[in-house]
Amino acid sequence: MTNTITPLLQQAKQAASAVRQLSDEQKSALLSYLADLLLANTDSILAQNALDLARIPDDDPKKDRLKLTEARVADLARSLNEVANLPDPSGQVLLDRTIEKGLQLRKLAVPLGVVGAIYESRPNVTVDVAALCLRSGNACVLKGGKEADFSNRALVGLIEQALEAFDIPKAAVTLLPLDGEGQRGAVVNELLTAVRYVDIIIPRGSESLIQFVRKHSLVPTIETGAGVCHTYVHKTADLAKATAIVVNAKVTRPSVCNSLDCIVVDAAVAEAFLPMLKPGFTEYNVEVFADETAFGILERAGYPYLQRAQPADFGREFLDYKCAVRVVSDIDEALAHIQLYSSRHSEAIVATDQMAINRFLNEVDAAAVYANASTRFTDGGVFGLGAEIGISTQKLHARGPFALEKLVTEKWVVVGDGQVR
Numbered sequence: 001m002t003n004t005i006t007p008l009l010q011q012a013k014q015a016a017s018a019v020r021q022l023s024d025e026q027k028s029a030l031l032s033y034l035a036d037l038l039l040a041n042t043d044s045i046l047a048q049n050a051l052d053l054a055r056i057p058d059d060d061p062k063k064d065r066l067k068l069t070e071a072r073v074a075d076l077a078r079s080l081n082e083v084a085n086l087p088d089p090s091g092q093v094l095l096d097r098t099i100e101k102g103l104q105l106r107k108l109a110v111p112l113g114v115v116g117a118i119y120e121s122r123p124n125v126t127v128d129v130a131a132l133c134l135r136s137g138n139a140c141v142l143k144g145g146k147e148a149d150f151s152n153r154a155l156v157g158l159i160e161q162a163l164e165a166f167d168i169p170k171a172a173v174t175l176l177p178l179d180g181e182g183q184r185g186a187v188v189n190e191l192l193t194a195v196r197y198v199d200i201i202i203p204r205g206s207e208s209l210i211q212f213v214r215k216h217s218l219v220p221t222i223e224t225g226a227g228v229c230h231t232y233v234h235k236t237a238d239l240a241k242a243t244a245i246v247v248n249a250k251v252t253r254p255s256v257c258n259s260l261d262c263i264v265v266d267a268a269v270a271e272a273f274l275p276m277l278k279p280g281f282t283e284y285n286v287e288v289f290a291d292e293t294a295f296g297i298l299e300r301a302g303y304p305y306l307q308r309a310q311p312a313d314f315g316r317e318f319l320d321y322k323c324a325v326r327v328v329s330d331i332d333e334a335l336a337h338i339q340l341y342s343s344r345h346s347e348a349i350v351a352t353d354q355m356a357i358n359r360f361l362n363e364v365d366a367a368a369v370y371a372n373a374s375t376r377f378t379d380g381g382v383f384g385l386g387a388e389i390g391i392s393t394q395k396l397h398a399r400g401p402f403a404l405e406k407l408v409t410e411k412w413v414v415v416g417d418g419q420v421r
C-alpha cells in the first residue's frame with residue numbers, strides 16, 4: 001500500500017492529548033458552538049447531501065438513512081446541545097480509599113484515547129461520534145462509506161472550524177480518505193491493525209460489516225448496529241394496541257436497526273390480529289413473508305403483498321418495508337423462536353398477563369426488552385443519553401446504546417510517601 005493512513009492516525013493520537021486536557025466547560029462550549037455552526041450552514045450541508053443522494057436509486061432502502069433534511073440537521077444540533085449539557089464522564093472519582101501502609105488509592109474514569117468508527121450510509125453518525133468523543137475527552141478517526149462522502153466531508157469541515165475556534169488540533173476529529181484506485185478495503189484494513197494509534201474500533205452498519213471487523217481487527221472492538229427485532233403478540237394482548245405497536249415498529253423508519261423484522265403471534269389470536277395489520281401495512285406496501293398459518297389468514301383477508309416465508313426469512317434484518325410472521329402455539333414456542341433468531345438488539349411483548357410479561361422480560365436475552373411498546377424507542381437520545389455511536393449487542397464493557405458514559409475506561413492512581421512492599 002503506497003498511500004498509508006499512518007500519518008493521520010499519528011496526528012489523531014497526538015490530538016487526543018489536547019482533547020484530554022480540555023476542561024468540562026470548554027468541551028461543553030465547543031459542542032454548543034458546533035451546534036450553532038450546523039444550523040447556520042444547513043443549506044450548504046443539504047447541498048452536499050444532495051450530491052450523495054443523486055448517486056443512489058430511489059428504491060434503495062439505504063437512501064432514507066443517507067438523507068439529511070432541514071429537520072434532521074436541526075435534530076443534530078439539538079443533540080449536540082443535549083450532549084454538551086450531560087455530565088462529563090471523564091475525570092470522575094469512582095473510588096477513593098486508604099489501603100495498606102497508608103497508601104492513598106483512587107480509581108478514576110479516564111478517556112479511552114482514540115476511538116475509531118467504521119460506518120456506512122448515515123452522515124448523522126459523523127456528528128454523533130465526534131460529539132460523544134469530544135465530550136468525553138477522546139479523539140476519533142472516522143471511516144464513513146463512499147455513498148455519504150460529500151455529506152461527511154461537509155460535516156467534518158464544520159467540526160474542524162469549531163476545533164480551530166477552540167485552539168484544538170483538527171486531527172482530533174479525523175475523517176479518513178476513501179480507498180484509492182485498486183486499493184479496495186485498504187484503509188479499513190490498515191485502521192483495523194493500527195494498535196499503536198487506535199484504542200477501540202466501533203463498527204456500525206450491516207451484519208456483514210460487523211462480522212468483517214470482528215474477524216480482522218487487532219484493535220479491541222465493540223459491536224453495534226445489526227438488529228433482528230421481534231414483537232411477540234401474546235394471547236392476552238390488547239389487539240388494538242398490538243396493531244399500533246407493530247405498525248409503528250415496522251413503517252416509521254424501516255432502514256434503522258431498531259425497526260421490526262418479525263412478528264410472532266399466538267395462534268389463539270392470530271385469526272383476529274393479523275387482518276388488523278392490513279390498513280397500516282398496505283399504506284406502505286409492506287411485503288410480508290408469512291409461515292403457512294399466517295399466510296392462510298392474510299390471504300383470506302385479502303392482503304396484497306404476501307409471500308410464503310422461507311427458512312432464511314427468519315433471523316433476517318430486512319431494513320426495508322418487509323417483515324416475517326410466525327404463528328406459535330404459546331409463550332414457550334415464542335421464546336424459543338426469539339432465542340434462535342434474535343440478534344440480541346431489541347425485543348418486545350404485547351400482553352396484559354403480568355406473568356407472561358415478567359417471564360418475557362426476564363428470559364429474553366437482548367440489550368433492550370419491551371412490554372407493550374415499540375422497539376423503535378431503542379435510541380441513545382430517547383434514553384436520555386444525548387446521542388449514541390450505535391446499539392451494542394454484546395456484553396463486555398457496554399450493552400445497549402453505546403453513548404457518552406461508555407467512552408471512558410478506568411485508571412488506578414496510588415499515592416504514597418516512601419512505602420515499600
